[in-house]
Amino acid sequence: MSTLSEVAARAGVTSATVSNVLRNRGRVGDETRQRVLDAVAALGYRPHLAARALAEGRAPTIALMVSSIANPFYPEFALAVERAARISGRFVIICNTNQDPLAGRAYLEQIAGTLSEGVLVMNANLDFDDLHQTEARGTPVVLCMWERPLDPPGLPCVAVDFRRAGELAARHLLELGHRQIVAIVGSKRAGIHAARYEGFVDALRAAGVKLPRTCVRHAPDTIEGGYAAARELLELHPATTAIFASNDLPALGSIHAAFDLRRDVPADLSVIGITDIQLARQSRPPLTTVQVPTVEAAEMAVSLLRELIERPPHTHQAARRGGRAAHEPPRVRVASEPTLIVRGSTSAPRRVRG
Amino acid sequence: MSTLSEVAARAGVTSATVSNVLRNRGRVGDETRQRVLDAVAALGYRPHLAARALAEGRAPTIALMVSSIANPFYPEFALAVERAARISGRFVIICNTNQDPLAGRAYLEQIAGTLSEGVLVMNANLDFDDLHQTEARGTPVVLCMWERPLDPPGLPCVAVDFRRAGELAARHLLELGHRQIVAIVGSKRAGIHAARYEGFVDALRAAGVKLPRTCVRHAPDTIEGGYAAARELLELHPATTAIFASNDLPALGSIHAAFDLRRDVPADLSVIGITDIQLARQSRPPLTTVQVPTVEAAEMAVSLLRELIERPPHTHQAARRGGRAAHEPPRVRVASEPTLIVRGSTSAPRRVRG
Numbered sequence: 001m002s003t004l005s006e007v008a009a010r011a012g013v014t015s016a017t018v019s020n021v022l023r024n025r026g027r028v029g030d031e032t033r034q035r036v037l038d039a040v041a042a043l044g045y046r047p048h049l050a051a052r053a054l055a056e057g058r059a060p061t062i063a064l065m066v067s068s069i070a071n072p073f074y075p076e077f078a079l080a081v082e083r084a085a086r087i088s089g090r091f092v093i094i095c096n097t098n099q100d101p102l103a104g105r106a107y108l109e110q111i112a113g114t115l116s117e118g119v120l121v122m123n124a125n126l127d128f129d130d131l132h133q134t135e136a137r138g139t140p141v142v143l144c145m146w147e148r149p150l151d152p153p154g155l156p157c158v159a160v161d162f163r164r165a166g167e168l169a170a171r172h173l174l175e176l177g178h179r180q181i182v183a184i185v186g187s188k189r190a191g192i193h194a195a196r197y198e199g200f201v202d203a204l205r206a207a208g209v210k211l212p213r214t215c216v217r218h219a220p221d222t223i224e225g226g227y228a229a230a231r232e233l234l235e236l237h238p239a240t241t242a243i244f245a246s247n248d249l250p251a252l253g254s255i256h257a258a259f260d261l262r263r264d265v266p267a268d269l270s271v272i273g274i275t276d277i278q279l280a281r282q283s284r285p286p287l288t289t290v291q292v293p294t295v296e297a298a299e300m301a302v303s304l305l306r307e308l309i310e311r312p313p314h315t316h317q318a319a320r321r322g323g324r325a326a327h328e329p330p331r332v333r334v335a336s337e338p339t340l341i342v343r344g345s346t347s348a349p350r351r352v353r354g
Numbered sequence: 355m356s357t358l359s360e361v362a363a364r365a366g367v368t369s370a371t372v373s374n375v376l377r378n379r380g381r382v383g384d385e386t387r388q389r390v391l392d393a394v395a396a397l398g399y400r401p402h403l404a405a406r407a408l409a410e411g412r413a414p415t416i417a418l419m420v421s422s423i424a425n426p427f428y429p430e431f432a433l434a435v436e437r438a439a440r441i442s443g444r445f446v447i448i449c450n451t452n453q454d455p456l457a458g459r460a461y462l463e464q465i466a467g468t469l470s471e472g473v474l475v476m477n478a479n480l481d482f483d484d485l486h487q488t489e490a491r492g493t494p495v496v497l498c499m500w501e502r503p504l505d506p507p508g509l510p511c512v513a514v515d516f517r518r519a520g521e522l523a524a525r526h527l528l529e530l531g532h533r534q535i536v537a538i539v540g541s542k543r544a545g546i547h548a549a550r551y552e553g554f555v556d557a558l559r560a561a562g563v564k565l566p567r568t569c570v571r572h573a574p575d576t577i578e579g580g581y582a583a584a585r586e587l588l589e590l591h592p593a594t595t596a597i598f599a600s601n602d603l604p605a606l607g608s609i610h611a612a613f614d615l616r617r618d619v620p621a622d623l624s625v626i627g628i629t630d631i632q633l634a635r636q637s638r639p640p641l642t643t644v645q646v647p648t649v650e651a652a653e654m655a656v657s658l659l660r661e662l663i664e665r666p667p668h669t670h671q672a673a674r675r676g677g678r679a680a681h682e683p684p685r686v687r688v689a690s691e692p693t694l695i696v697r698g699s700t701s702a703p704r705r706v707r708g
Contacts, residue, residue, distance in 0.1 A: 059413050059469060061447065068433075075429040079422075082450055091465060093415065093445050096436055111445060115413060223636045252636075259638040278424065279633075282577045282606075284613045 011039040061091045062305060063116035065107060065124035067099045071221070071249065073277050073294075077122055077144070080298030088306050090117070097124045105130045113139040118305040120144055123192055131155055140308030144301040145292070147195040149334045156308060156331040158300045165274045165290040165338035166199030169244050172288070172340055174207050176348045178242040178270060182233040183211060184254065186221030186247040193221070193246040196274055200244055215240075219250055226250025230257035234269075241270060241349035248273035248280045248289055255283060255345060266347035276341055285344030297335045304333055365393040415445045416659060417470035419461060419478035421453045425575070425603070427631050427648075431476055431498070434652030442660050444471070451478045459484045467493040472659040474498055477546055485509055494662030498655040499646070501549040503688045510662060510685040512654045519628045519644040519692035520553030523598050526642070526694055528561050530702045532596040532624060536587040537565060538608065540575030540601040547575070547600040550628055554598055569594075573604055580604025584611035588623075595624065595703035602627035602634045602643055609637060609699060620701035630695055639698030651689045658687055 008015045013032060020026035021036040028036075064081050066074040082092045093116055097104040104126040112119050118140040121131065135141045135155065143157035152159065173181055183200060187193040201211055215237060219229035226245055230253060234240055245251035251273030258265045265271055265285055273280065276291035362369045367386060374382050375390040382390075418435050420428040436446045447470055451458040458480040466473050472494040475485065489495045489509065497511035506513065527535055537554060541547040555565055569591060573583035580599055584607060588594055599605035605627030609619050617623045619639055627634060630645035 061415075061469065069429045069436075072426055072429070075423045075426070078448065079424050079450060082423075082448065091447050091449075091469060094432065094436065094448050095445075096433060115415070115445060256636070256638045282610070284610045284638075 007036065007039045007043055010043060011035045059115045059117070060089055061093050061116045062302070062309075063093050063095050063107065063111055063119045065095045065097055065104060065119060065121045065126060067097055067122075067124050069094055069096050072279055073248075073275060074122065076277060077294055077298055080295040081120060081144075081302055084299045084302035088302070090306075095124075097126065099125045101125055101127045101130070108134050112141075113137055118142070118309045120301055120305060128153070128155075140305055142301050142305045142308070145294075145297050145335075146332075147192055149332070152332040156304055157333075158297050158304060159332055159334045160292050160297055161334070161337060162193075162195040162274070162292070163199035165292060166196035166201075166244075166246070167203040168290045168338060168340045169196075169272050169274060170200045170203035170207075172272060172342070172346065173242045173244065173270065174204070174209065176242075176270065176346060178349055179209055180237070180239050180241045180349070181209065181211065182215040182237055182240050182243055183217070184226055184229045184233070184243065184245040184250045185216065185218045186225065186245065186250050188218055196246045200246075221247050221249060223249050223253040223256065226253025227257045228253075230254035231261070234258075234261060234263070241268075242346070243269065243271045245271070245273045248275045248277045248287060251287055251289065251345075252279060252283050255285070255287070265345050267350065270346040270349070272346055274338075280341075280343070283345075288343045288346040289341050290338045291341045292338045293336045300333050300335055361390065361393045361397055364397060365389045413469045413471070414443055415447050415470045416656070416663075417447045417449050417461065417465055417473045419449045419451055419458060419473060419475045419480060421451055421476075421478050423448060423450050426633055427602075427629060428476065430631060431648055431652055434649040435474060435498075435656055438653045438656035442656070444660075449478075451480065453479045455479055455481045455484070462488050466495075467491055472496070472663045474655050474659060482507070482509075494659055496655050496659045496662070499648075499651050499689075500686075501546055503686070506686040510658055511687075512651050512658060513686055513688045514646050514651055515688070515691060516547075516549040516628070516646070517553035519646060520550035520555075520598075520600070521557040522644045522692060522694045523550075523626050523628060524554045524557035524561075526626060526696070526700065527596045527598065527624065528558070528563065530596075530624065530700060532703055533563055534591070534593045534595045534703070535563065535565065536569040536591055536594050536597055537571075538580055538583045538587070538597065538599040538604045539570065539572045540579065540599065540604050542572060550600045554600075575601050575603060577603050577607040577610065580607025581611045582607075584608035585615070588612075588615060588617070596700070597623065597625045599625070599627045602629045602631045602641060605641055605643065605699075606633060606637050609639070609641070619699050621704065624700040624703070626700055628692075634695075634697070637699075642697045642700040643695050644692045645695050646692045647690045654687050654689055 004015050004018055008018045017028060018036050021028050021033050062085055064078055069075055078094060085092050095107040104124055108130055112134045120142050122144045131141050141155055143155055146157040146159040147162040149159035149161050185193050185197045204211055217229035217233055219225035230243055243254045245254055251271050254271045255265050258269045263269045273287055273289040276289045280287040280289050358369050358372055362372045372390050375387050416439055418432055423429055432448055439446050449461040458478055462484055466488045474496050476498045485495050495509055497509055500511040500513040501516040503513035503515050539547050539551045558565055571583035571587055573579035584597055597608045599608055605625050608625045612619045612623045619625055627641055627643040630643045634641040634643050
């Protein structure tokens, strides 16, 4: 592979001139420009983006903070982020916080602004103060899939209407005729699944169906967490005909619990989740769920972060002073609405069908 | 956060001296050293590893090339790699090749040796010539989980005895009394699953059990691929009592196929896989499989890569000249043996049980 200086030597110019031509910067005469481009073509020179960035003291990467890449949703999201980032010539560094705000802080301190030009945060249980500090030091931060479009955080974000997702799940169960419903919420009461749960409960209430406290379990957002919660709920409320889980993993765990309790899904028990991870399609029976626009949200988040990284420096200063420059991009973008995906895990309850 | 120059000012030394103390380099008197360490403690200064590396023109990252992070095995492996890399102060850039050697080459050209100090390759369908070129340009490359310890490639690697894994799977089915066995191989004939398949077939042959061609399907290494292959095999050979799949995902697909064909697993059909991904535990029934040492292999690969990155420069030159320095680390390391994990997806066939 030929080098910048070989190109410069052949074109009879300095390396700086070659660099200016390739980056459309500086003043270079037309004839010189053509000589450089001819030399580039003749030598098969490919400008080495990463090396160039490093020479400028900048690394063309973005950090993606996730709480655990072992949860299958995150790799799917990371894949979408990586594809979108590659288009803008950037690489993705995956930062697992393992749900630990201290681990998240360590990552932010170590790479934000140096190794990474910007930070995407995907449910990483980070301390908001840490994120604000990162932003204040001049490194853009974007929250991905913020759960409440109408209640934006003080940071740039891509919002998804998860309240609506919960509402769609409730309406589906109600339309099938379910009234004996229990719910598994994959986070703490005020946690990231609260909006989905609210949407679900409000839609039930609007239809005159109550969800007593004993019919709701907060559980870890995993297959195992959903499994244990579903077993408890089904023992406590044997007449249950449908389980709503605020995420696909606990919904899949609920299907496993039904299997072990010899309850047929969907004949004896309907199960619905939210997200539509790949496993939802692959389970037996395949999971009915409310699909959220994962890929779109990833693309929007990368695009917003890119705009924040590439905006002219004086707007950074304005932002740091607490002001907002005229051409600063909007800080909240809302992705498409969630949509119901009906698969094999839901049907009308027996007594209604029979 | 205080800076290096604040520490230097407080200790009454130059920034270079502070840097030397923190890195145990250069000659610094004991008294000066203590003054620097006192200033570091007083100011709560944390040396900023990434910034320091960038200032030296190097980025403390390693690239992990995987064929698709959407396959759940890769995130599990990536997580283990990330943990091990963090201990040596490095970050991991995930590079999805999507099974495309050209995408892999683009990654290698863009980041190897600049943005990444070394490259880990995990079944990324890369062109070996590209990897050799990367190594020849001075960037260490380590293959993770090479499938044939006795037949090492011309690159540093961590090997796992996958032949043994296939053998253990066969012995388990034979001991249970299975003779009507079919096999699903999750790669092409000469592909990365060939060693497992050979081990399986050889163990059957040693027990006098043949595996005719019509009892073997090569299928995509996915749940869907295993599902389709299992349906075909079970239609063609209805007397089948056990399915061996060379990986857990097609094994899980086989369980789904049995479900759809109303064949009970394990009463009507035993299913065994290889790897022991998280989903193996989480399926219904849970999957019997041969566990390979994923976390150990990830740690060994990072450790080998680290040694190659950090070895003194003259050994790089020796390696580039085709020689091998005396203290160069061994290029092939073998991880622990695979082990059988018996779960609910295998049992004796009906007729044997009586």
